Amino acid sequence: MSRRNLLLAGLALLLFWQGIAMIIRQPILPPPSRVGVVLWEEITRGALGVHFLASLWRVVASTLLAILTAAPAGLVLGQSKRLNALFSPLIYLLYPIPKVVFVPVVLLFLGIGDLSKITVIFLILFFQILVLVRDQAMGLRPELVLSVRSLGAGRLALFRFVYLPASLPAVLTALRQSIGTAVAVLYVAELFATQKGLGYYIYLNGSALFNYPAMYAGVVAMSLLGLGLYFLVDGLEKRWCRWQIVS
Template sequence: MKRRDLLLASAGLLLIWQVIAMLVNQPILPPPGRVLVTLWEETRHGNLSGHFLASLWRVVASTLLAVLTAAPAGLALGQFKRLNAVFSPIIYILYPIPKVVFVPVVLLFLGIGELSKIVVIYLILFFQILVLVRDQAAGLHPELIRSVRSLGAGRLALFRFVFLPASIPGILTALRQSVGTAVAVLYIAELFATQRGLGYYIYLNGNTLFNYPAMYAGVIAMSILGLGLYFTVDGLERLLCPWQVKNRSTSG
């Protein structure tokens, strides 16, 4: 996405927001100018930065954990048909279930600490990465694997030069598809017995303090978090899979 298009889209949304705020003319919907000033002040002199970093840590930790566990599992399922035949029915049942329904279950088992919030986001990313990496690995041509083995490559070399490069596009695609859902579930997870995080900040200002400009500032901060994660995935794709970016731009 070009920077100019992003700026134009942002300006259009702010304009629509301003018009609706003027029509509503209620404290519950302050104009965007006031919210942006509040965002700046809360970031510099308030505690919004601390809440942003707490949420960022939870998303990054759950993402790294999901990649480290789901990618090897997906590679194994994609290459071993018997193993895939055993676990595919389980994945078929669990994959379509909205992972947000597991929030109370995770809280019951792990409590209300930091780990439970990370695990909730991890569950979303795990299944997305597992399924896409499995499909990528299963789609590898047997001739390619045999040709690499004929050159004397062992299991470690196959993993490094064949399976791992083949799984990277699936991992990045899964992360791109899951960013929005992960941030949404992050908000829900941060409503439970915590005093750190953007979800807590938004709820506190909107439903307890009735500080609506600060509430919307928190919403914008959470949007920035999601956009930042999305653009980070795009940057990793350009760095690690330049051929895929080129093919997408050519086909578009």
């Protein structure tokens, strides 16, 4: 998608927001111009930047942890029929469950710190990456592996030239599909017993302080967090998986 189309879509959303705000004329829906001013003030002189960095850290940490654990596990399951048959029923049962239901349980066991919030997002990303990488590895042609082995390649060379290129598209696709859900669950997780994070910032200004422009500034910041991560993954796919795009 071109940058021009993205800018036009963003402009259309702002105009729609402005029109609805002019029709309603209520404090609960300030115009985007007012929210933009508050957003800039909160970033430069307020605490919004601190909350943004706290949320960004939780998402990045959980994403890296999910990649480092789920991608190798998916490759192993995809290449081993015995292990896949053993673990598939468990994955089949756990994968469809909305991971947001585990928020209270995780908070009870891990407390109210960053670890519990990172764990909840990790659970979402883990199963998405695991399933897609496993399916990708199962579709890997055996003759491709045999041909590389016939050239004297060891495990490291197989990982570098066969398994890693084969799994990268699945990992990036899983991340793209999970970003929206992960940010939504982050908002829910940050409502519980915390004083840092965009979820806490939005709830505080909207439900406690009734500072609606600041609340919408937090919503915009969380939206930008999700969009930024989505475009980052999209850019990495274009950079690292050029062979797939060309084909």
